[in-house]
Amino acid sequence: MxxxxxxxxxxxxxxxxxxxxxxxxxxxxxxxxxxxxxxxxxxxxxxxxxxxxxxxxxxxxxxxxxxxxxxxxxxxxxxxxxxxxxxxxxxxxxxxxxxxxxxVFWRDKVRLILSKGLEEAFLKYFAQEEWVHEIRPERFYKDSKKVDLNSRVVDLALDAFLTQNNLDYAVSQLSKxxxxxxxxxxxxxxxxxxxxxxxxxxxxxxxxxxxxxxxxxxxxxxxxxxxxxxxxxxxxxxxxxxxxxxxxxxxxxxxxxxxxxxxxxxxxxxxxxxxxxxxxxxxxxxxxxxxxxxxxxxxxxxx
CATH class of the missing domain: 3.20.20.370 (Glycoside hydrolase/deacetylase)
Structure with a gap:
């Protein structure tokens, strides 16, 4: 030792x-x-x-x-x-x-959004949702995993946004x-x-x-x-x-x-x-x- x-x-x-x-x-x-x-x-x-x-x-x-x-x-x-x-x-x-x-790992979906610079687009897409106001674009990675945001809800939102932005193929690659x-x-x-x-x-x-x-x-x-x-x-x-x-x-x-x-x-x-x-x-x-x-x-x- x-x-x-x-x-x-x-x-x-x-x-x-x-x-x-x-x-x-x-x-x-x-x-x-x-x-x-x-x-x-x-x-x-x-x-x-x-x-x-x-x-x-x-x-x-x-x-x-x-x-x-x-x-x-x-x-x-x-x-x-x-x-x-x-x-x-x-x-x-x-x-x-x-x-x-x-x-697909939901944090990898977050990384994909960050890599494509789509943080503000994500927040705009869900602007009518109360929970999204907890997320700041400049702190997107950390804020998206806040304890007062149900992670399952955030994960479903990530799926909806990525599909809307024709990123299904990129997401499928993340599964690998x-x-x-x-x-x-x-x-x-x-x-x-x-x-x-x-x-x-x-x-x-x-x-x-x-x-x-x-x-x-x-x-x-x-x-x-x-x-x-x-x-x-x-x-x-x-x-x-x-x-x-x-x-x-x-x-x-x-x-x-x-x-x-x-x-x-x-x-x-x-x-x-x-x-x-x-x-x-x-x-x-x-x-x-x-x-x-x-x-x-x-x-x-x-x-």
Whole structure:
């Protein structure tokens, strides 16, 4: 174990694209494959890299690190996960069952609108809708995922707007950037986890909708032949993105822990409200090894 680091570090990645797909150029969290390998080499030199389940069960997480991915972009299964397997390094991929089954990720639809400069056109198209006044064109990406906007409503609006603007083909291409079940790699070093069915802001949903998001993804995972973790990764992972219902439904689904994404590392064990599920912190890897080194040290100091 590293003597330099006091906390346990859970790294979070999304895309590891060498070339970002058309339509996703705006606001996609991506680390170039070359930089990714540099980061993991540095991580292995500084920490003991363990599986997420071993990290969660460890009596002390000091000097431990684990590698996670969200959203299951298809590129992961071409070079990234096979390379980690070659290096004998464990990883966990949190996926959204509806997206694996072919639905287009609603945040990728938002990126498509941004890439084409259609933010103001979208807001004008729905100008008569009360909810749309919560979204400012200059903050379209962040405002469209506000907790007081039902994500399912926003998703349906995105579909209507993109169809109206003859972008159905561009949307259909976005369905190819997320992995299918056939892409998933079956290996003891690879685990899959619940990231909800559609990656909506859970706290924005009615309780029955939120329950469906968590339970349906867990049901899909339970039928998967591949290895899975019982941890639940909250979509977006911010404090306001979930609520007490999230913990209640995650526990009902059989989940044993909730992972957040609040740019923090793990020291003392924390639990969520009422449901008493342990809570673990993750942080998104920056673009370069040098930035990761600085960020990791700073977060560890603040823990």
């Amino acid at each position: 590293s003597a330099k680091y006091q906390g346990g570090h859970i790294l979070l990645y999304h895309g590891v694209f060498k070339s970002i797909p058309t339509g996703l150029e705006s606001r996609l969290h991506n680390v170039d494959p070359v930089e990714f390998r540099k980061q993991i080499a540095w991580l292995r030199d500084q920490f003991d890299i363990v599986s997420l389940d071993d990290f969660i069960m460890a009596k002390s997480r000091r000097g431990l690190a684990t590698i996670t991915f969200d959203d299951a972009y298809a590129d992961l299964f071409i070079n990234t996960i096979p390379w980690l397997i070659e290096e004998k390094l464990p990883s966990t991929i949190f996926l959204n069952s509806n997206l694996i089954e072919g639905d 950037v997320i992995a299918t079940e056939d892409n998933l790699i079956d290996n003891p070093l690879v685990n899959y986890g619940n990231h909800s069915a559609s990656h909506y802001v859970l706290a924005s949903l009615a309780p029955d909708q939120q329950r469906e998001e968590i339970m349906s993804c867990q049901g899909w995972l339970n039928k998967l032949k591949n290895r899975s973790t019982s941890a639940f990764a909250a979509p977006f992972g911010g404090t306001k993105d979930i609520d007490m219902n999230t913990f209640m439904f995650a526990k009902e689904a059989g989940c044993s822990a909730v992972l957040m994404s609040r740019q923090a590392v793990n020291r003392a064990q924390r639990k969520g409200p009422e449901a008493e599920l342990p809570v673990f912190e993750r942080y998104m890897a920056p673009p370069t090894q040098e930035e990761l080194m600085m960020l990791s040290r700073e977060l560890d100091r603040l823990a």
